[in-house]
Amino acid sequence: MLRFLLRRLAVALPVLLGISLIVFLLVHLQPGDPFVEMVSPDATPEQKAELLRSYGYGDPIGIQYLRWLGKLATGELGNSVLQGRAVTALIGERLGNTALLAGSSLLLTLAVALPLGLFIGLRRNGWPDILVSVLSFALVSVPTFFLAMLLIKLFAIDLRWFPTGGVVTIGAGHEGWGHVRDVFAHLVLPSAVLALANIAILSRYLRSSVSELVDQDFIRALFARGVPLRRVVTPHLLRNAARPLVIIISLEIPALLSSALLTETVFNWPGVGRLSFEAVQGRDYPLLMGIVLFLAVTTLACNLLADLLQAVVDPRVRLVR
Amino acid sequence: MQTPIHFRAQVSTLLAKVKSNLRTALSALIVPAAVAFAAVPAQAQAQAGDLLRYAILSNPKGTFHPTLYFTDYDRAVIFAVYGRLITLDEKQNPKPSLAESWTYSKDGRTLTLNLRKGVKWHDGKPFTAEDVAFTYATQAHPDFTRDKPPFVQLLQGFEDYNSGKVKTLSGVKVLNETKVSFTFKKPYAAAFSHFADRPVLAKHVWEKIPIKGWNQATQQLLNPVGTGPYKFAEFRSDQYVKLERNDDYFGGRPKIKTLIFKISNPQTIQNELVSGELDIAEITNWNDRDLQIYQKANIRIVEEAGTNGQYLTFDTRNPKLNDKRVRQAIIHAINRKALVERLLFGHGVVFNSNAHPDSPYYPADLNPYNHDANKSKELLAAAGWKDSDGDGVLDRNGEKFTFKLNVPTGNRTRELSAPIIQQNLKAVGIQVELVSADFNAVLSILQDSKQQYDGVLMGGTFRPGQYDNNFWWERFSTPPLTAYADAFNSSIDEAVLRQNVGLWLKGINDEAIRVWLYVRNGGYALGPRVANYKAHPYEPLNDIVNWTVKK
Numbered sequence: 074m075l076r077f078l079l080r081r082l083a084v085a086l087p088v089l090l091g092i093s094l095i096v097f098l099l100v101h102l103q104p105g106d107p108f109v110e111m112v113s114p115d116a117t118p119e120q121k122a123e124l125l126r127s128y129g130y131g132d133p134i135g136i137q138y139l140r141w142l143g144k145l146a147t148g149e150l151g152n153s154v155l156q157g158r159a160v161t162a163l164i165g166e167r168l169g170n171t172a173l174l175a176g177s178s179l180l181l182t183l184a185v186a187l188p189l190g191l192f193i194g195l196r197r198n199g200w201p202d203i204l205v206s207v208l209s210f211a212l213v214s215v216p217t218f219f220l221a222m223l224l225i226k227l228f229a230i231d232l233r234w235f236p237t238g239g240v241v242t243i244g245a246g247h248e249g250w251g252h253v254r255d256v257f258a259h260l261v262l263p264s265a266v267l268a269l270a271n272i273a274i275l276s277r278y279l280r281s282s283v284s285e286l287v288d289q290d291f292i293r294a295l296f297a298r299g300v301p302l303r304r305v306v307t308p309h310l311l312r313n314a315a316r317p318l319v320i321i322i323s324l325e326i327p328a329l330l331s332s333a334l335l336t337e338t339v340f341n342w343p344g345v346g347r348l349s350f351e352a353v354q355g356r357d358y359p360l361l362m363g364i365v366l367f368l369a370v371t372t373l374a375c376n377l378l379a380d381l382l383q384a385v386v387d388p389r390v391r392l393v394r
Numbered sequence: 395m396q397t398p399i400h401f402r403a404q405v406s407t408l409l410a411k412v413k414s415n416l417r418t419a420l421s422a423l424i425v426p427a428a429v430a431f432a433a434v435p436a437q438a439q440a441q442a443g444d445l446l447r448y449a450i451l452s453n454p455k456g457t458f459h460p461t462l463y464f465t466d467y468d469r470a471v472i473f474a475v476y477g478r479l480i481t482l483d484e485k486q487n488p489k490p491s492l493a494e495s496w497t498y499s500k501d502g503r504t505l506t507l508n509l510r511k512g513v514k515w516h517d518g519k520p521f522t523a524e525d526v527a528f529t530y531a532t533q534a535h536p537d538f539t540r541d542k543p544p545f546v547q548l549l550q551g552f553e554d555y556n557s558g559k560v561k562t563l564s565g566v567k568v569l570n571e572t573k574v575s576f577t578f579k580k581p582y583a584a585a586f587s588h589f590a591d592r593p594v595l596a597k598h599v600w601e602k603i604p605i606k607g608w609n610q611a612t613q614q615l616l617n618p619v620g621t622g623p624y625k626f627a628e629f630r631s632d633q634y635v636k637l638e639r640n641d642d643y644f645g646g647r648p649k650i651k652t653l654i655f656k657i658s659n660p661q662t663i664q665n666e667l668v669s670g671e672l673d674i675a676e677i678t679n680w681n682d683r684d685l686q687i688y689q690k691a692n693i694r695i696v697e698e699a700g701t702n703g704q705y706l707t708f709d710t711r712n713p714k715l716n717d718k719r720v721r722q723a724i725i726h727a728i729n730r731k732a733l734v735e736r737l738l739f740g741h742g743v744v745f746n747s748n749a750h751p752d753s754p755y756y757p758a759d760l761n762p763y764n765h766d767a768n769k770s771k772e773l774l775a776a777a778g779w780k781d782s783d784g785d786g787v788l789d790r791n792g793e794k795f796t797f798k799l800n801v802p803t804g805n806r807t808r809e810l811s812a813p814i815i816q817q818n819l820k821a822v823g824i825q826v827e828l829v830s831a832d833f834n835a836v837l838s839i840l841q842d843s844k845q846q847y848d849g850v851l852m853g854g855t856f857r858p859g860q861y862d863n864n865f866w867w868e869r870f871s872t873p874p875l876t877a878y879a880d881a882f883n884s885s886i887d888e889a890v891l892r893q894n895v896g897l898w899l900k901g902i903n904d905e906a907i908r909v910w911l912y913v914r915n916g917g918y919a920l921g922p923r924v925a926n927y928k929a930h931p932y933e934p935l936n937d938i939v940n941w942t943v944k945k
Contacts, residue, residue: 105834109841111464114854115862116541118843124541156455157609166631230669237665243634243656244445341662343632351453356834 081380085373092369093145093362097138100361106130107154107356128154141362150366151359153352160363164345170240171344174337175329177260178267179322186272190279191311197284209273217332221266221339228262235262238341263340267329278321282314312386319386323379327372444651446924446943449658449666449675453632458618460593461533462540462608470655471635473935475516476593476620477644479507479526480586484930486753486858488586491645492521492594492621502581502886503550509572513644515596516625523574528597530576530588531555531563537606544862545588548883550577580884583891587859590932593620623648623939632657648939649926660806663919667693673924673943677917679806680741694920699752699931701916703745704808704853706799706815706909709846710870714795721906723773725763727822728815732765734912736814737807741915747899750856750913755895760903770822781823788823797826800850802836808851811911815851840867851911858932861895868907875901 107130112121125131129140144151150160193202212220229237236242240259247255286292287310295305334346345364352360384390454467460476463469480488493507513521532538534546536558546552551564565577576585596619603611618626623645624637635655639648656672664684666672668691677695688695706728708715715721734742745751746760779788779795788795797819801812809830816826839845840852843866852867863879865871878898882891918934920927923944928937 103835104831105838109834109838112541112841113464113543115544115864117864118841118866120541121841124539127539152610157457157615158612163631225665230665233669237669237671238658238662239656239671240633243447243671244636244652244654338659339662341632341658343630343657347453347632354832354834 078377081377085377088373089366089369093142093366094138096365097141097362098134100356100358101134101137103356105356107358110355111155141359145366150363153357153360155355155357156360160360163348163360164363164367167343167345167348170342171330171333171337171346173256173260174263174267174333174342174344175326178264178271178329179325181264181268182271182275182325183322185268186275186279187311189272190276191283191306191314193276194280194283194314195287197280202280205276209277212269212273216335217266217270218335218339220269221263221336224262224266225339235259238339240342259340263336263342266336266340267333271325275318275321278317279314282317283310286310286313316383316386319382320379323375323382326375327368330371331368444943445654446650446652446941447654447656447671447673449663449672450635450655451658451660451663451676451678453657454629454635454655456612456616456629456631457609458626458629459608459615460595461529461538462615464540467655467657470935471626471637472593472618472620473622474624474637474653474655474938475618475622475626476595477513477521477622478593479509479589481936482590482858482932486932488590492526493589498581498886499577503579504575504577505582505585506569506573506575509574510644511572513621514642515598515621516619516640517596517599519596519598521594521621522571523568525594525597526574527566527568528601529592529594531566532600532605533592534563535605537604539606539609543588544860544883545582545585548578548580548582550579581886582883583886584860584883587857590859591857593622596620624653627652643939646939649942650938653938664688667691667919667921670921673921674927675919677919680739680915680917682739688919692922694924695917696920696927696929697741697915697917698929699750699915700742700913701750701931702853702855703750703913704811704851704911706911707840707850707852707867708906708908709848710865710868710907712846712848714797714848717777718905719773719777720779722761722763723770723777723822724819724824725906725909726766726770726773727824728818728909728911729765730763730909730911733811733814737810738912738914741917742912743915745910745913747903747910749861749899753856753858755892755899757896757900757903760900763906767821774822779823786820786823787825795824796848797824798848799826799828800836800839800847801828801830802833802851803830804833805853807914808853812851843869861898863898865907870905870907872901872905875905 106125108121108124112124129137152159153163156163189205193205196202225237228234236259241247241255292305292309295309330345333344334350336342337344337346349361349364352364450467450470452467454471455465457463457468458471458475460472463472477492479491479493481491483489492510492513494510496505496507498505509523509526515521530546534542534549534552534555536556542556549563549565554560555563567575569575599614599619603614616629623640623643625640627638628636634657637653639651641647658666658672660678663672663675664687667675668687685695708721710716730744734740734744743751746762749756774788778790781788783789799812799815801809803809812828816828819826836850837852839847840850861882863876875898878894878901882894882898885891916931925942925944926940928940
């Protein structure tokens with residue numbers, strides 16, 4: 074197990090290096106630079122070129138990359154060019170919001186998809202199954218932002234059940250428990266948007282898993298022996314059906330973090346997604362590289378988690394080498 | 395062996411179990427949802443008591459510093475927190491603010507400002523002429539991390555100070571606690587334009603930090619100390635900026651206690667206004683449908699003259715475009731009135747030179763470049779462009795008149811104008827290819843004089859009183875224009891300014907260095923809580939001390 078972990082970590086390092094190099098090149102080879110919007114309209118081209126040079130953007134790209142890498146080796150992600158603040162501070166203050174959104178949508182997904190998938194898996198081809206299938210296809214085909222705007226129109230504007238966006242009610246100054254309730258109210262719609270498509274996908278996986286299992290000999294044997302229902306569903310049915318789910322969910326986490334951008338924009342949710350969009354628009358290279366690195370590390374960690382969880386959930390899997 | 399009937403019975407009981415589990419799961423969600431419902435109505439009442447929520451359309455960069463800021467969003471916060479020497483009145487003339495009065499020396503080169511007495515910074519320290527001198531002199535310092543504006547370049551002693559040869563800028567003098575003078579190389583009327591754009595910062599806060607490190611002085615950048623109507627309280631990145639009333643504001647105690655700049659975006663402001671989560675927001679789109687939605691929701695619209703012009707800039711060094719007649723032909727070919735009518739729904743004006751038509755020295759006799767496809771074809775023919783092979787596209791010496799138009803994304807109206815322009819130019823035989831890229835990429839084309847282009851759609855905000863003879867975007871320069879510019883940048887005589895600015899604007903109009911597409915009218919949507927609102931172009935917050943909100 075330890076050897077497995079060490080080997081994986083050893084592989085992760087060159088992967089991260091490769092990712093950082095590719096992204097660095099892609100981002101710097103794009104037209105534009107951070108000073109495009111920082112200089113005033115009467116700045117001469119020479120003045121702008123001079124400013125760029127003083128920040129090191131005139132150097133060859135290889136040198137710039139090595140400089141960035143060198144700073145990274147000492148644990149420094151640098152400062153945002155446009156905002157002046159440390160990249161770690163900027164990501165840190167947004168991370169909580171994105172994690173909250175991703176986490177709550179994941180919980181919502183599981184809470185609905187598990188029972189739903191189980192239900193339709195057992196009632197395969199019945200009318201609930203068909204209804205859920207149709208809805209699933211619809212939800213998966215509709216773009217996130219469209220779904221978001223639909224929900225906002227329905228629940229926030231027409232019905233006034235939820236706010237249209239943001240993370241807190243501005244100016245209300247809620248504290249303590251009131252603050253938690255306020256954030257919760259703001260969390261419902263964005264989590265729902267992110268969750269809906271995933272519920273569709275996850276419940277379908279579960280459906281096929283469950284319906285396969287129900288016909289298996291060992292399940293029939295359990296019933297034949299008179300094993301109580303609860304003891305069939307939880308340890309045998311669910312545990313086996315959930316095997317692929319565990320992996321899917323672990324891989325969902327990085328997807329949630331990066332796909333939150335559209336949802337965050339429509340709901341004015343101050344997360345890492347919006348921060349990365351700002352960074353791209355403004356060519357804020359240090360901030361961008363910091364965010365990309367963070368996402369890369371998270372993705373690799375989640376992949377590792379998926380592999381480890383597989384071993385836990387399926388005793389047939391041995392973590393070899 | 396298990397019978398099928400027995401098995402089915404087991405499955406249906408299992409299903410019943412699952413159904414009840416599902417029900418418990420759902421009710422587990424309903425309870426917190428119900429709790430959330432209970433939380434939401436509180437939102438409508440929370441605004442009772444003296445709070446105004448003003449939308450800004452993107453996240454500020456957090457550079458709350460008068461001479462370092464570069465975005466409109468930081469500017470909104472800065473202009474509420476900091477005071478300026480002068481502000482602009484309805485006619486864009488300087489109105490006394492921190493500067494009570496001013497005089498010019500006999501030769502017109504020295505401008506002496508008499509400052510208001512008894513003004514205090516938000517931290518209690520007194521405001522003096524030292525602060526004023528420091529604010530503007532440091533812009534000329536060699537370590538200042540921005541480009542040097544014309545204002546400082548024209549100050550006496552700039553070169554020596556900027557090169558580091560001397561330690562003080564001779565053109566800026568503190569005469570006493572409330573008197574400061576600026577001496578320029580030649581009389582400079584546009585100094586007031588600079589004062590209107592750049593508020594005064596506190597010397598006692600910023601002199602402690604080396605100028606080279608100002609950009610990274612996070613603590614001071616994010617906690618601005620000013621002399622303005624509102625004190626800085628809190629900045630939650632990408633959420634809001636909270637400001638509290640300055641009871642000792644020299645312009646009068648503001649009636650509204652708390653001002654919150656809510657960070658929003660053009661797609662959601664309408665929703666937020668209608669649902670009562672915002673009080674004031676800019677109108678970014680004059681679409682009739684949007685206006686109707688506002689009307690139905692009891693939201694007032696205030697309209698005013700625009701401050702931002704949209705252009706199709708030409709690279710005048712481009713061999714296709716270096717003939718004035720070709721450029722004029724293109725302006726004639728584009729139906730600019732139609733752009734105003736269809737894209738702006740009539741809420742805008744056409745213009746024909748580098749200033750707003752309402753600006754003081756705008757000549758009455760500019761070439762209007764009426765929409766005239768025939769005139770356009772005539773001019774093109776005179777420049778040698780004819781359709782010799784009958785394919786509908788003009789050609790000259792075997793070269794076809796193709797025109798690559800770079801369109802930046804992010805401004806919907808501008809994006810929509812591109813295909814209309816393409817059609818207009820097709821009608822006179824110019825084949826336009828539309829190329830979209832993000833704003834940063836497109837603007838960098840204009841800023842890089844080594845890059846050649848055909849046309850770029852770009853906008854710019856007018857700066858009243860300031861006429862820059864810099865045509866970097868168009869890579870253009872002629873001696874007559876430079877001469878006019880030199881004349882009006884060396885005089886404070888009204889007659890001299892009127893004549894030379896007029897001639898300069900007329901010269902630009904004649905040279906057709908860019909297509910002046912339209913000026914969109916400005917506007918604000920006011921929620922039902924807002925009362926006593928007043929503002930005018932270039933000064934959205936000028937009258938904020940008198941605004942009130944209903945309970």
